[in-house]
Amino acid sequence: MDDRPHKAHRPAQSGAKAEKKSKGKGKEKQHGFNEKAFAPKSGRRADRQGRRNVERDQTRLHVPLVNRTPDDEPPPVIIAIVGPPGVGKTTLLKSLVRRYTKQMLNDVKGPVTVVSGKKRRLTFIECNNDLNSMIDIGKIADLETFEFLNILQSHGFPKVIGVLSHLDLIKKAATLRSTKKALKKRFWTEIYQGAKLFYLSGVLNGRYPDTEIMNLSRFISVMKFRPLVFRNSHPYLLADRLEDLTPRELVRTSKGKCDRTVTVYGYVRGTNLRQSHKVHIPGVGDLDIQDITVLGDPCPLPNESSEKRRKLSEKKKLLIHAPMSDVGGVIYDKDAVWVNVPGSFTRGNTDVPQGEGEQMVMDLQDVNNTLEDAVAKSQIRLFGTSSQNLTVEDEKGGISGEESDEEEYSDEEDEEEGDDEEDEEDEGDEDDKKERQDVEYADSDSDLGGDDVDEEDGRVRFNGEDQDQDIPKGEEGESIPKWKLNLSERAQKSTSLSRKAWLKDWTKLIYSTNLTPEEIIGDKREEDQEEDDKMEMDEDDFFKIKKTSSDNAEELDMSNDPVDPEELKKWEDEDMLESIRHLFITGGDVDAEQGDGGLDEQGEDADADENENDEDSNAPKPSSSDPESTRAAALAAKKEALKRKFDEQYDDPESSKLDFYTEKKDEMARQLALNRAEFEGVDAESRALVEGYRPGSYVRIELANVPAELIENFDPTYPIIVGGLLAAEERFGYVQVRIKRHRWYIKTLKTNDPLIFSLGWRRFQTIPIYSLDDHSIRMRMLKYTPEHMHCYATFYGPVSLPNTGFCAFNSLSGDTPGFRVTATGVVLDIDRSVKIVKKLKLTGVPYKIFKNTAFVRDMFSSALEVAKFEGANIRTVSGIRGQVKKALPKPDGAFRATFEDKVLMSDIIFLRAWYSIQPRKFYNPVTSLLLSNKADWTGMRLTGQVRRDEGIKTPLNVNSTYKRIERAPRRFNPLIVPKKLQASLPYASKPKLMKPQQNQTYLQKRVVVMEPEEKKAVALLQQIRALRKDQVVRRKEKKVEKKAERQKKLAKEEERKGEKEKERRKEAMRAAGQKSKREADMEDGRGRSKRRKT
Amino acid sequence: MAHTLVNFSGHQHLRHRLVLAILTGKHIRIDKIRSEDKNPGLRDFEISLLRLLEKITNGTIIEISVTGTSILLKPGIIFGGALQHDCPKSRSIGYFLEPIIMLAPFAKRPVQLTLKGITTDDHDLSADLLRTVTLPHLQLFGISNGLELRIKKRGAPPEGGGEVQFLCPIVKQLKTLNFVDPGKVKRIRGIAHAVRVNPQFSNRMIEASRSILNRYIPDIYLYSDVYKGDESGKSPGYALSLLAESTTSVIHCAEAVSEPGVAPEDIGLKATRQLLAEVNKGGCVDRKHQTLVLMFMVLGSEDVGRCRMGEPTPRTIQFLRDVQTFFGTSFKIVALPGCSQLLYSCYGTGYVNANRTLA
Known part of the structure; x- marks a missing residue:
């Protein structure tokens, strides 16, 4: 049957489909990307283009980051709604919640968690307009709507969606458009180009238009998040519930001033939360975790059993978890009382008339059970729901733990069931539903029974497990001689079962027993431990003595174990030496498998080694069936692997090499898979011990020594964040x-x-x-x-x-x-001491000057200070450098200093020093x-x-005030060189008289007297020169006149020419006009003639 | 902020407790230190160790009670830098270097520590093993560049006179270990040294050792390392240290130190047999380095680290318990089917070197 080949697909040759296909193909050809058209013409251009492409490709890449949040059950995404008061944050939140759950919240307080899809839950939280809240929210939110971006930037930038409300207040369309544009531009510069911005217009029935909210919610549901470094290295949770566990009596006696024990509830986010972590609640302080318990998810994602469809069913959408808000009647108040009354009902609401039922419920609320009871119950309740959904009826189910109150609740149950039935009528599987509910109750009951154990902390439970396992052990341990025999027997046995039985408990032996390490290593196994436990009372003293005795024998803290000569003796044996041959590369497995009984273990060891490469290949060994065939198979596999390796290397040595980015990503994925695989089968208890509480689990954290004011002044509108601290x-x-x-x-x-x-x-x-x-x-x-x-x-x-x-x-x-954001920055360094200095200038004045030496005072006040500064560099204002030499005895603090030149009495001498602060x-x-x-x-x-x-x-x-500095002009005495010295100087060095000549020289002073003929000659020359000058002037004038005349003539000529030109152009234009007119006429005429014809 | 104080009693396991305290920054009080002893209180090497820790850190406050039977340590930050320390003659350099190796990668500055004293004795890891075996273990965790141990002078007990220099780079975070394949032994190396004795002694040890090892694999190199004159310390002595490296770079090691009245051949044979015993025990990490590897697994990133090892030594068991008190991390220890080895896996704490300076 199977071999019969399937009929091959034959594409339609004619008809609509074929037509469509051919049409599509044709289109593709026409509009496709023509590579030739975009081919670069020049080589350089091609090179540049290639480089640009590669660079652009690089911008796409980000540093690979590990995402610590598990994929299978991630914690809800926190969506904070932030903005100034009165912009409609609450309205937006209500609209969004209604969109997801079809329920209207009456009063929103604290976080609201809803299921938005099969793989995603959302926690909405509204941030009030307080800077503290904004800071806290900024540290945890995954997605924000609105402003306060600078806080975000410094704590890691989450995704931001802008929402503009109140747009309906702008009436004019043009103004609206321009406003939108301006706001968008501003928003984009703050976040990034193309950041999402939503516009909400108007409020209908107390919420925003459904279509707009739908669009917004679609964007929310497809948001992808890049892990932020800080959140990826710290566990944290946003508390959606807070309870005070302090004994009431203590509170009463201390008048409410005692430190409280408080539990907070929420989804773990970030990394795994461990009990050893200290936590910080912003706004409160550092606190110690006393206890962590995993609770059932109050708002679970649909799982395979509950939801088989691809889409989330409408019913699942009703899930909402908002313990601090008023969800259509379910109210969580500070003290763990959950009330369910049909319709909207609030406890404090006294002015509303209350019927009998309401009154009864009110009484129920005031029931006088202690807080501890209530908490215990609340825990039970949540355990009961851990696997299944938690809706209104579940909460009731939890409270139904109170047997005495069962009747009251039964009423409600009936009602609720009635509701259910209504729902079910839609689906038409009433019975099924009922059954399920029954089962659920049964579940919770069983949990109630088992809870006594569960409620105790981990250690106690361990003991419980001990007891379970001790039953067979007790049998074994009945007779002590048998015990030894048993041990040796076990040592010889190589069946994995018995081996597992005693090897399994290393973790327990180390972590949850009081045995000393030596006892664990020695032949004391768990059987003895059992006896020890029994005899602990009696033997307590004995053990102490033993301990001290071991202390007395000086045991050194050393890493080399003392060698046992007996142990080494056996290595003199030739057989023994041969037996480990398989541990060397030359050994091979063959002899190992054929080894005798004593070496069987080793052979298996070797096999295990081979299998070790792959974790899941630890399957039963085939060696027992047929050694020959297995060996052949192993050889074949080896050959195959070798061949593959060779092929890879020979054909394309580059192909096996991935680029850095892919390699890193692969490595991370592998590690994450390993993380998941390692603790797959381990029970939750030891899992929490080893890896802590994973992100996504709903936990209850008990905190000790919480300031009483937190409880007294608790306000659910302010977020409470529990942030885990690293060591x-x-x-x-x-x-x-x-x-x-x-x-x-x-x-x-x-x-x-x-x-x-x-x-x-x-x-x-x-x-x-x-x-x-x-x-x-x-x-x-x-x-x-x-x-x-x-x-x-x-x-x-x-x-x-x-x-x-x-x-x-x-x-x-x-x-x-x-x-208000004053500054931003980043931490660079951490130290226990700092070295910051400020400049210190000590000044002094010389009081006696020798050649290059001066005595300086007023810089220091004692000889001791001077001694400290011996050898220090000093300087005068004029720049002469020097050194502190030695203190002088007489004026206190004066010292001798040497300089590179002679200083003046008027110089100030200063010492530049650094003072550390x-x-x-x-x-x-x-x-x-x-x-x-x-x-x-x-x-x-x-x-x-x-x-x-x-x-x-x-x-x-006073000395620091700025005053006007008056400086008298400095007078310098002339330099006088003694005459005798002047005389002996060479000429070049003699002082030169540099003053200008003041008396008139002879040439300036003399008078000229001329002879008569000389006079005549001079007069004649003058006359000739005058005539000549006159002639030149007249000629020039004439030339100017002639030039002007010619200019005039030319202008006239020009004018005439222009006239002519104008005429000519006019003529041409007229001709052209006539021509066009004629053509038009002709057209017209033809048309007319046509019309006439018809 | 009230600091958490961790209390211990007894002089044992002092080193790793101090290391854990310094790494986590938790205050630690250890009391009843040999309080029952005839000679109560801290020994000179323990005080010397505290001094060394004070040197390598900044802001550490150590208070030792008058009788010396209790100490209080308020750890500062690990500073590192160039340091020098004289070790007392009662313990070898290995005693001091082992805790330093655990701390050094998380210092502010790369550590350049010069230690003077005894380089080889039978209590602690010798300088040779530290160099050839311990430091390669650090490479598993991504500490490799600039990691070095220089043996400048050798010093045999009782007078010592040796000198080693330890250089260690700083890291931001350790890599997660996943070391489950022990492989097969592919090479054996060894160093035989002899100081202030006949240099033939080392050759005699090598020959004795080869007489056993030659049967297994051909890749055996045993070096004879003779230090002369000033470099050979103040006392005579010789030793043979051996290591076997597997295909997956698992290293097993053994060492034997000279004893009065024992022929060098016997020392060589002793070391060789110890090595074989070590190889036979299997696992990816030998018993001497269990604590080191486990420590670095705990300090790794927040992923699952796995390592295959033999049964824990008493020291390791106590170490695991102390790790739980300090870090709250516990190991999952599972027996591997069909052999005596255990698979240790833990979830790293994501320890980041907070002392490192940025830019």
Whole structure:
């Protein structure tokens, strides 16, 4: 049957399909990409084009990053809605939630989780207009709608979708268009060219138009996220529920001031969360995790069993998890009471008339069970739902744990079931549904039973497991001599089963027993441990003594194990030497497999080695069946592999080489697959022990010593984020950052003014010192941050890893005018000491001058100080360099100094030194969540602010004031060279008289007297010259006249010519006009004649 | 922020506890240090180690009680740089270098440490093994460029007088280890050295060793390394260190040090038999380097690291427990079917070198 070939496909030769195909082909030919048309003409151009293409290709690539979030069950995507008050954030949130769940939320508080698709859940959270909330939200949100982009930039940039609301307020179409355009342009410059921007027009029935919301939701559902480095290395969760577990009595006795034990609930995000992690809640502080428990997912993704269709069914869409909001009657209040009443109902709502049923439920709420009970129940309830969906009825199911109240609930159940039935009538599988529900209840019941064990923490449960496994062991351990026999027997046995039985427990032996390492290694196996456990009471003392005795024998902490000569003895045996031959490359497997019984183990070992390459190839070995055939098969496989390798290398040595990018990506994928595979079959308990709680699981975290104010002033509209800290981040130290004042912040920043940093998870105030690198020699303090330039800042505070971004603020309060983000930057370095210096100039004056030596005073105040500075370089203002030599005895602090030239008494001598300064150890966490009014946190004030508030004037050093410097013009005495010296100087060196001649010379002074004939001759010459001059003048005049006349004539001529030309042109134009007219007439005539004809 | 204080008692396992404390930054108090002993308190080499740790870090505060039976360590940051340290004659350089090797990749500056003292003794890894075996183990984790151990002078016990220089680069993060294939031994190398004794001793050791090893593989090179004059330290002594490298670059090693009244041939045979025993135990990492490899697996990126090793030594077991108290990380230890080896796998903590300076 199978061999029969299938009929080959025959494309249609005629008909619509064929036509369509041929048409398509033709089109393709016509409009296709003609390669020849775009071929470059010149080689250079081709080269350039090629290079450009390659470069463009590179821009597509990003540094490959590992995504730590598992693909199968990812945590919900957090979508924060941010914007100024009154822009319609709540309306947008409600509209979106309605779009996904068909339910209208009445009162939105805290995060709202919905299922948006088969593989995606969304958590919406609205961010109020408080800078603290915005900072916190900015650190966790995956997707934002609206502004506050600078906070985002420094903490890793999530995806941003812009939403413009209130567009219906702009009436004129043209204005609307231009506004849209302008806003879009602005948005694009902030985010990137082509960032998505949505326009919402108008509010209908308290929500935005459905089509617009639908479009928005489509974009949300197809968003792809690039992992952000910080979030990819820290576990965190957004708490969607908070409970106070403190004993009420304690609270009462301490008047509510005692530290609380608090549980928070939420989805783990980022990396795996471990119990050993410390956590930081921004706005509260660092806290210790006491306990983590995985709870059933309250808003589960549809799985294979519940959802077989490709699309999400309408029913699944009803899932919503918003414990702090009012979801059509389900309210979560601070104290774990879940109420379900048909219709909208709020507990505090007393003015609404309450019926009997409501009253009953109200009473139920006030039931006097302790908080602990309630919590225990809440946990039970959630465990019960872990596999199945959690809707309204599930919550009830949880509460139904209270046996006494069952009846009240049964009413509701009926109602609910009624609802279900209504639903089911649509689908028409009522029975099935009922059954399912029954099963569900059964599930929860069983969980109730088993919960006693589950509720205890991990260690206790381990003991429980011990007990389970001890049953066979107890049998074995009954007789002690048998035990030894058993051991040796086991040593000989090579059957994997028994081996597994005792090897399996290494993890447990090491981590959950009190045995000393020696005991674990020695022949004490778990059987003994059992006995130990039994006898622990009696033998406690004994063990202690043993321990101390071992201490007494000086045991060195050494890495070389003492050699046992007996062990080595066996290596003198030739057989033994031969037995390990297979461990060498020359050995081969053959002899190993044929080895005798004692060496069987080794042979298997070798086999295992071969199989090791692939994890899943640890399948049962074929060696037992037929050694010959297996050997042949192995040989064949080896040959095959070799051949493939040769082919690869010979044919194309480049083909096997991938580029760096692909290689990296492959490597990551492989590692991720390995991560998944490694803990596939392990139970959840030990899995949590080894790898922690994976992202995507819904957990309950118990925190100890939480400040009471968090509970007292709890406000669900402020987000509570639980951020896990890495080992390094628990420490304090000096953090050096690269910082740049924000270009929109108006003022400059001053060293030693407090600044609020948002760094890592934390928000804190600290006092930075700004500095710049001075020629890589020193860090020089700056008084103020430079403009438009990065500088360094060093402050004392909690350590963050280098390359973490941050942003800084001067004030977090809402009433600060202008832009509040003061500076942004990145962490560079962490240290326990800093070396920042500022310049110090010590000045002194000479009081006695020898040739090149001078005595200087007023620089130091004691001889000791001078001694410290011996050999230091000094300088005069005029630039003469010198050195400090030795202190002088008489005036305190005076010293002898030598210079390269003679200094003047009027010179000031100064010494340039560097004074190192330390940042102040000030760290003030912004504990905004502990305040009743969360927005008005005030930290340390700026110096200027303090002065302004207190009315203190800025201290003024008189010496520092700028005064007008009056400098008398300096008079220099003339240089007098003694006559005797002058005489002996050579001519070149003699002083020259440089003054100009002041007396008139003879040529200037003399008088000329002429003879009579001389006079005559001179007069004649003068006359001739005068005549000549006159003649020239007259000639010139005549020439000018003639020229003017000729000019006139020429102009006339020109005019005449122009006239003629005009005439000619006129004639030509007329002719042309006539011609065209005639043609038109002819046309016309023909038309007319035609018409006449008809 | 209240610092977490980790408490221990007893003088044992001091080194790896200190290393863990410095890496995690947790304060550590160790009390009851030989409190029952006739000679209570810290020994000179332990104090010397604390001094060395103080040198290599910045801001570390070490408080030793008056009796010396308890210490409190508040770790600072690992600084590194050029350092010099004189080791006391009671322990060899290996004792001091092993913890430093664990710390050095996470320093702020590349470490250039010069240690003076005994280079080879039978308690700790000798300088030869550190150079030829320990440092290649670091390469598995991506620490390779500029990693070097120079043996400038050899110093045999009791007087020492040797000098080694350890150069280690810094890394941002360690690579995740996935080392499950032990392969087969493809080459054997060895160094026989003899100082202040007849240089023929090393040749005699080599010959004895070859008499056993020649049967297995031809690729055997045993070097005779003779230091003369000033470079040979103050005391006579000789030793043979051997290592067997497999096709997947698994290294097993063994060493035997001269003892009074024992012929060099016997030392050679002892080292060789130890090597064979080590090879027979199998696994990808030998017993001496279990803690080092496990430590770096814990410090790797947040992925699953796997390594195949033999049974843990008592030291390793205690180390695993201490790792859990410091990092909260525990290992999954599974027996491999059909052999005595175990597969250790753990989820790395994603430890990033926070001390590294950016730009």
